[in-house]
Amino acid sequence: xxxxxxxxxxxxxxxxxxxxxxxxxxxxxxxxxxxxxxxxxxxxxxxxxxxxxxxxxxxxxxxxxxxxxxxxxxxxxxxxxxxxxxxxxxxxxxxxxxxxxxxxxxxxxxxxxxxxxxxxxxxxxxxxxxxxxxxxxxxxxxxxxxxxxxxxxxxxxxxxxxxxxxxxxxxxxxxxxxxxxxxxxxxxxxxxxxxxxxxxxxxxxxxxxxxxxxxxxxxxxxxxxxxxxxxxxxxxxxxxxxxxxxxxxxxxxxxxxxxxxxxxxxxxxxxxxxxxxxxxxxxxxxxxxxxxxxxxxxxxxxxxxxxxxxxxxxxxxxxxxxxxxxxxxxxxxxxxxxxxxxxxxxxxxxxxxxxxxxxxxxxxxxxxxxxxxxxxxxxxxxxxxxxxx
Amino acid sequence: xxxxxxxxxxxxxxxxxxxxxxxxxxxxxxxxxxxxxxxxxxxxxxxxxxxxxxxxxxxxxxxxxxxxxxxxxxxxxxxxxxxxxxxxxxxxxxxxxxxxxxxxxxxxxxxxxxxxxxxxxxxxxxxxxxxxxxxxxxxxxxxxxxxxxxxxxxxxxxxxxxxxxxxxxxxxxxxxxxxxxxxxxxxxxxxxxxxxxxxxxxxxxxxxxxxxxxxxxxxxxxxxxxxxxxxxxxxxxxxxxxxxxxxxxxxxxxxxxxxxxxxxxxxxxxxxxxxxxxxxxxxxxxxxxxxxxxxxxxxxxxxxxxxxxxxxxxxxxxxx
Ligand SMILES: Cc1cc2nc3c(=O)[nH]c(=O)nc-3n(C[C@H](O)[C@H](O)[C@H](O)COP(=O)(O)OP(=O)(O)OC[C@H]3O[C@@H](n4cnc5c(N)ncnc54)[C@H](O)[C@@H]3O)c2cc1C
Numbered sequence: 001x002x003x004x005x006x007x008x009x010x011x012x013x014x015x016x017x018x019x020x021x022x023x024x025x026x027x028x029x030x031x032x033x034x035x036x037x038x039x040x041x042x043x044x045x046x047x048x049x050x051x052x053x054x055x056x057x058x059x060x061x062x063x064x065x066x067x068x069x070x071x072x073x074x075x076x077x078x079x080x081x082x083x084x085x086x087x088x089x090x091x092x093x094x095x096x097x098x099x100x101x102x103x104x105x106x107x108x109x110x111x112x113x114x115x116x117x118x119x120x121x122x123x124x125x126x127x128x129x130x131x132x133x134x135x136x137x138x139x140x141x142x143x144x145x146x147x148x149x150x151x152x153x154x155x156x157x158x159x160x161x162x163x164x165x166x167x168x169x170x171x172x173x174x175x176x177x178x179x180x181x182x183x184x185x186x187x188x189x190x191x192x193x194x195x196x197x198x199x200x201x202x203x204x205x206x207x208x209x210x211x212x213x214x215x216x217x218x219x220x221x222x223x224x225x226x227x228x229x230x231x232x233x234x235x236x237x238x239x240x241x242x243x244x245x246x247x248x249x250x251x252x253x254x255x256x257x258x259x260x261x262x263x264x265x266x267x268x269x270x271x272x273x274x275x276x277x278x279x280x281x282x283x284x285x286x287x288x289x290x291x292x293x294x295x296x297x298x299x300x301x302x303x304x305x306x307x308x309x310x311x312x313x314x315x316x317x318x319x320x321x322x323x324x325x326x327x328x329x330x331x332x333x334x335x336x337x338x339x340x341x342x343x344x345x346x347x348x349x350x351x352x353x354x355x356x357x358x359x360x361x362x363x364x365x366x367x368x369x370x371x372x373x374x375x376x377x378x379x380x381x382x383x384x385x386x387x388x389x
Numbered sequence: 390x391x392x393x394x395x396x397x398x399x400x401x402x403x404x405x406x407x408x409x410x411x412x413x414x415x416x417x418x419x420x421x422x423x424x425x426x427x428x429x430x431x432x433x434x435x436x437x438x439x440x441x442x443x444x445x446x447x448x449x450x451x452x453x454x455x456x457x458x459x460x461x462x463x464x465x466x467x468x469x470x471x472x473x474x475x476x477x478x479x480x481x482x483x484x485x486x487x488x489x490x491x492x493x494x495x496x497x498x499x500x501x502x503x504x505x506x507x508x509x510x511x512x513x514x515x516x517x518x519x520x521x522x523x524x525x526x527x528x529x530x531x532x533x534x535x536x537x538x539x540x541x542x543x544x545x546x547x548x549x550x551x552x553x554x555x556x557x558x559x560x561x562x563x564x565x566x567x568x569x570x571x572x573x574x575x576x577x578x579x580x581x582x583x584x585x586x587x588x589x590x591x592x593x594x595x596x597x598x599x600x601x602x603x604x605x606x607x608x609x610x611x612x613x614x615x616x617x618x619x620x621x622x623x624x625x626x627x628x629x630x631x632x633x634x635x636x637x638x639x640x641x642x643x644x645x646x647x648x649x650x651x652x653x654x655x656x657x658x659x660x661x662x663x664x665x666x667x668x669x670x671x672x673x674x675x676x677x678x679x680x681x682x683x684x685x686x687x688x689x690x691x692x693x694x695x696x697x698x699x700x701x702x703x704x705x706x707x708x709x
Contacts, residue, residue, distance in 0.1 A: 001398070264706050286628065286702070300392045
């Protein structure tokens with residue numbers, strides 16, 4: 001085993017660090033869950049793209065650097081340590097793009113990939129429905145065939161769709177064959193959020209921002225060219241992103257290394273060795289190191305040709321609980337100031353904002369209860385729960 | 390960058406597993422508990438013959454010339470099989486602190502060493518089977534004699550006070566500190582192995598033990614506890630490996646502490662969960678679960694508690 005980087009990889013890291021140091025906005029952007037913030041984040045995506053750092057691991061023809069997995073992780077570490085803004089384009093880049101590369105037609109590649117990387121086309125993930133959260137296969141929104149126009153008519157309702165309020169397009173599953181079994185009759189669609197028949201209703205989140213939304217579909221026409229993968233094959237297509245979402249791509253280790261570094265900074269200002277808080281800071285630091293090293297193990301296996309699979313569920317449980325613990329410790333260290341938000345608060349209220357968001361970590365991308373079921377059944381091989389619809 | 394065991398390390402693991410299994414596996418620890426050290430000493434001799442007791446001794450002195458990474462890979466197997474005796478002392482600690490003659494003896498298995506280390510290891514493990522005893526202080530090492538045995542929560546461990554007899558030899562404090570770090574890291578690796586064994590035994594049991602007409606492993610409350618053990622161990626092992634790779638750098642001590650805290654916590658969780666999954670049978674000495682359970686707790690306490698290592702990290706975070 002070793003963690004040695006090649007001179008080229010070290011140079012790549014340095015190049016990224018230098019560029020980020022010169023380009024990351026000095027004062028943090030407003031929340032991307034506000035209109036002005038969303039716009040500012042879109043512009044940042046364009047800046048990243050212009051610098052060639054939007055999608056380092058993608059092929060050069062779509063704005064990438066053809067960089068390998070190791071370089072990608074190095075870039076992510078540098079990205080978060082530099083304090084750069086969260087990626088408003090992450091649904092497109094990390095959730096949709098991998099399956100678009102795998103299942104999309106060349107025409108779909110040409111139509112969508114280039115615009116995903118410069119902030120000009122922001123995507124929303126429209127999977128959940130009011131009656132289908134953890135049990136995603138129970139979705140009821142429908143797609144009916146419209147042969148005359150060469151496409152489909154979407155009807156129904158999606159919910160909790162992050163960034164759908166200001167995003168440009170959505171991707172999601174619809175029941176295209178009501179007679180087929182739960183998992184079989186689903187089709188994966190791409191659609192514009194301003195299409196005729198679509199209504200987007202913003203939902204205010206616990207932090208007061210409109211981070212997600214409901215989407216209503218009333219005879220929304222989608223041409224065949226916007227079906228991703230084969231009709232009826234939507235479940236398989238969708239599940240190949242779920243692994244991405246839980247695993248590496250959504251939550252690169254850089255994010256928690258940076259959060260733990262901020263916590264350590266706070267500890268230097270306010271902490272004392274031997275207290276419960278000190279122990280929590282230490283555990284956060286250990287957790288961030290563990291997550292980083294675990295990722296290097298995963299990357300090594302992937303480079304050996306193995307796929308991540310159910311292991312992504314271990315990542316999900318670990319990072320979401322690590323994040324929650326880091327943020328809660330930060331608040332505790334702030335004492336009475338730990339409830340303050342906005343401009344009068346420490347770091348502009350970032351600790352409170354990040355804390356609130358961290359509470360959602362064990363819910364989104366598949367709740368941690370569901371992930372623990374997956375770990376128990378697919379990794380440990382324990383028997384499946386008898387009761388299945 | 391390839392953060393996985395090498396083919397050579399996997400081969401060593403296979404060899405270690407084969408030797409231990411051929412010599413009785415967990416039965417060795419069981420006999421040791423009952424005061425019969427013969428199977429354990431026979432296993433010791435076999436491991437020495439394969440070169441493994443000289444893992445960290447130079448080839449010139451008849452050793453294996455292995456790295457810290459090789460050590461943690463082997464130590465994990467010692468924990469998995471719950472191999473008794475002052476192994477960590479003889480493989481990880483003493484080779485760095487004794488003279489060449491003793492080092493060669495440790496490597497070929499003719500010497501079995503144990504030691505106290507002022508502060509972190511005030512009692513010596515299993516002095517009754519050792520033919521070399523050392524009292525180690527911050528900057529010197531002295532030959533010593535054992536006093537009376539004290540029992541441990543782990544009945545496979547007996548602990549002894551030592552009294553220095555010979556005149557102390559000066560040893561560079563940095564060398565002593567790094568030998569202690571190495572032993573602590575090997576202990577952490579062993580905790581991962583013990584935790585893995587507890588998890589594996591628990592999963593097997595959960596699949597076959599039936600209550601209410603179904604295997605208990607079908608019930609989500611047990612499944613989720615076992616999943617948590619899986620996660621804790623999976624994230625502790627990379628810390629152990631990472632610390633092995635930082636040997637010789639300024640980050641090493643802190644990395645060792647992180648590995649020890651995480652491995653200790655993961656093994657404790659595995660132990661507690663194993664008992665819960667097994668029910669009352671796990672609370673008996675008759676069942677092997679008790680062997681790994683007691684070992685997890687004792688090794689978590691040994692070579693620095695979680696509190697000790699957290700404080701070491703906290704100080705280092707404040708300083709950097
Ligand atoms: C901040 C945020 C952003 C989100 N963004 C998106 C998005 O962009 N697009 C999108 O499609 N969705 C999004 N979601 C929705 C998210 O995917 C769902 O919330 C999640 O899948 C859980 O579904 P649910 O909320 O309906 O909870 P439910 O499925 O109703 O679950 C309620 C509780 O029951 C538990 N539970 C359910 N089934 C089981 C079981 N079998 N065993 C044990 N416990 C169980 C759950 O773990 C949970 O604790 C987002 C959610 C949040 C919080």
